[in-house]
Amino acid sequence: AQSVTQLDSQVPVFEEAPVELRCNYSSSVSVYLFWYVQYPNQGLQLLLKYLSGSTLVKGINGFEAEFNKSQTSFHLRKPSVHISDTAEYFCAVSDVYKPGGFKTIFGAGTRLFVKA
Amino acid sequence: NAGVTQTPKFRVLKTGQSMTLLCAQDMNHEYMYWYRQDPGMGLRLIHYSVGEGTTAKGEVPDGYNVSRLKKQNFLLGLESAAPSQTSVYFCASSPDLRTGRSGELFFGEGSRLTVL
Numbered sequence: 001a002q003s004v005t006q007l008d009s010q011v012p013v014f015e016e017a018p019v020e021l022r023c024n025y026s027s028s029v030s031v032y033l034f035w036y037v038q039y040p041n042q043g044l045q046l047l048l049k050y051l052s053g054s055t056l057v058k059g060i061n062g063f064e065a066e067f068n069k070s071q072t073s074f075h076l077r078k079p080s081v082h083i084s085d086t087a088e089y090f091c092a093v094s095d096v097y098k099p100g101g102f103k104t105i106f107g108a109g110t111r112l113f114v115k116a
Numbered sequence: 117n118a119g120v121t122q123t124p125k126f127r128v129l130k131t132g133q134s135m136t137l138l139c140a141q142d143m144n145h146e147y148m149y150w151y152r153q154d155p156g157m158g159l160r161l162i163h164y165s166v167g168e169g170t171t172a173k174g175e176v177p178d179g180y181n182v183s184r185l186k187k188q189n190f191l192l193g194l195e196s197a198a199p200s201q202t203s204v205y206f207c208a209s210s211p212d213l214r215t216g217r218s219g220e221l222f223f224g225e226g227s228r229l230t231v232l
Contacts, residue, residue: 041226046220
């Protein structure tokens with residue numbers, strides 16, 4: 001069975017500092033990996049995804065993530081955060097399941113709080 | 117672009133009452149999902165649908181029913197609401213495997229339900 005663990009529930013950081021949000025997953029099959037962002041009182045939107053190929057993926061708003069198969073991790077990074085990056089971030093894993101479609105499992109979320 | 121639209125956005129129910137949440141998508145997506153979001157627990161899949169006329173159970177289906185009579189609509193019903201169903205409910209849709217956007221979910225803005 002798939003599972004996703006986000007290792008930090010909250011991450012406070014000063015503006016313009018780098019940040020890393022950690023995500024580990026477990027699955028018995030090949031998976032697709034995602035990071036979603038949720039701003040207050042909004043739905044989730046895709047930040048970036050890993051399907052195959054290069055293990056370093058770049059997303060919107062300057063975020064990037066690295067897929068590490070041996071460590072089953074998919075950590076999210078940004079070299080310099082802005083106040084506007086304050087939001088909740090969700091790591092997610094999905095695989096193809098029968099009879100079709102994707103079953104996506106989410107982590108508990110990490111609240112990023114950027115301070116001035 | 118409307119994307120995924122959920123109605124209503126807010127609702128307060130008394131224990132034992134019934135209600136239906138409506139999700140509509142205008143992207144011609146095959147797959148649709150209902151999640152609930154609770155603090156510290158991320159998103160948990162309630163039910164999903166891989167096409168018109170088909171539905172299946174997710175991680176936490178008890179107390180909920182769904183229907184997908186039209187491709188663009190996915191209804192979530194609570195027959196007898198309980199306080200444990202107080203949550204924020206998110207509908208999502210995703211395109212099928214042939215589009216190249218494998219696994220990406222498109223979310224509505226959420227429906228906040230309180231059961232007293």
